[in-house]
Amino acid sequence: MSQLDDLGMKVLRALPPEAAHTASLLALRAGLGPRDRDVRDPILQTRLAGIDLPNPVGLAAGYDKNAQVPDALLAMGFGFVECGAVTPRPQPGNPKPRLFRLTPDQAVINRMGFNNDGLAQIATRLRARTGKPGVVGINLGANKASEDRAADYVESIRALSGSVSFFTVNISSPNTPGLRALQSKAALDALLKRVRAAKATAPVFLKVAPDLTDADLADIVVSATEWKIDALIVSNTTIDRPETLRSADRGQAGGLSGRPLFERSTALLRDFAKAAPGLPLIGVGGVEDAATAYAKIRAGASAIQLYSALVYKGPGLVPQIKRGLAERLKADGFTSVSQAVGAGL
Numbered sequence: 001m002s003q004l005d006d007l008g009m010k011v012l013r014a015l016p017p018e019a020a021h022t023a024s025l026l027a028l029r030a031g032l033g034p035r036d037r038d039v040r041d042p043i044l045q046t047r048l049a050g051i052d053l054p055n056p057v058g059l060a061a062g063y064d065k066n067a068q069v070p071d072a073l074l075a076m077g078f079g080f081v082e083c084g085a086v087t088p089r090p091q092p093g094n095p096k097p098r099l100f101r102l103t104p105d106q107a108v109i110n111r112m113g114f115n116n117d118g119l120a121q122i123a124t125r126l127r128a129r130t131g132k133p134g135v136v137g138i139n140l141g142a143n144k145a146s147e148d149r150a151a152d153y154v155e156s157i158r159a160l161s162g163s164v165s166f167f168t169v170n171i172s173s174p175n176t177p178g179l180r181a182l183q184s185k186a187a188l189d190a191l192l193k194r195v196r197a198a199k200a201t202a203p204v205f206l207k208v209a210p211d212l213t214d215a216d217l218a219d220i221v222v223s224a225t226e227w228k229i230d231a232l233i234v235s236n237t238t239i240d241r242p243e244t245l246r247s248a249d250r251g252q253a254g255g256l257s258g259r260p261l262f263e264r265s266t267a268l269l270r271d272f273a274k275a276a277p278g279l280p281l282i283g284v285g286g287v288e289d290a291a292t293a294y295a296k297i298r299a300g301a302s303a304i305q306l307y308s309a310l311v312y313k314g315p316g317l318v319p320q321i322k323r324g325l326a327e328r329l330k331a332d333g334f335t336s337v338s339q340a341v342g343a344g345l
Helices: 003-013 017-029 070-075 119-128 149-160 179-183 185-197 214-226 259-275 290-298 308-313 317-331
Strands: 046-048 051-053 057-059 080-086 099-102 107-110 136-140 167-170 204-208 231-234 255-258 281-284 303-306
Touching: 003 017, 017 070, 017 099, 057 317, 070 080, 080 119, 080 167, 107 259, 107 308, 119 136, 119 149, 136 149, 149 167, 149 185, 167 185, 179 185, 185 204, 185 214, 204 214, 214 259, 231 259, 255 259, 255 308, 259 281, 259 290, 290 303, 290 317, 303 308, 308 317
Parallel strands: 057 080, 057 303, 080 136, 136 167, 167 204, 204 231, 231 281, 281 303
Antiparallel strands: 046 051, 099 107, 107 255
16 A cells, blocks of 8 residues: 555544545545556456456445446456445435444444435436446345335336446345345245346346355255346345454444454355355455455355455555465466365365
8 A cells, every 4th residue: 555545544544434435435536546557467357147357356335335436446456346235216324323443353333224316316327437348236225115125126227227237136234124034035036036027138146144044045045046146245244243343333233344254254155155056156244355355266256345344454455455366376276266266165
């Protein structure tokens, strides 16, 4: 990280978490974001559900909720960026404060509640970048007050078809009451049937929670296979609170992300890889360096995503992870990312 980037991180960490998030977006919109100037290493090129990626390191949903800066984020070195979550109607989300740094634990708790500008504005922004290079997807949510949540996902897919590289059906956020109930077998089948009937023009991913039983996992595999989901994102934040947490804010309600989620989410990723061979997986949860990224790939992930680690390590983390991944792949005798996927199973 450059001295300027380091100074910027110190300034952001001095602000309350949500204010820091807003300030970082303003900086990116003003063209002040860092650029990854490393030469692309061809060993990192890979494919995910038919999508060509320059590297397997993606930005998870939740940062660029309103699709304001996807190209600035791609310039930071990400191989793909997931915007959102978007809901058909704008909503303010949950009352503040709703975002908490757990610095001693290198973790974050959020209960944002799908705050976003709504489908109309976000669709306009994404259509405006049509034809630009780079893989940009959208995370889909449902409005808190919606009486037909499946209809919300369908509406967004239809409005955004042709404007994004992939869709993520997010049924695993813990911050919209009742949303995780859509992971049950009957509800999931009903949802995915309607999603598939919407005839999305890009691959459809499904984002699942880490707080699943073995029976839940088995049901999700069956439904994802039956309805031809293109990839699973494993996993969202957890409502669990490990006893190892030390931060004063460890008892805040919401989803926990960051370092404490790594072991749980990676174990779940490994279970999905064994239960659904051939179904592409994206590993999320606790990725904070090249070692954790590589562990996800060896556990079955075709690509990985991160977000919380940026809060503590800054944008210089992205090229660091890419360099470290390339070194590890070569040291283990692999000539591509795809060769290493599931190598540790």
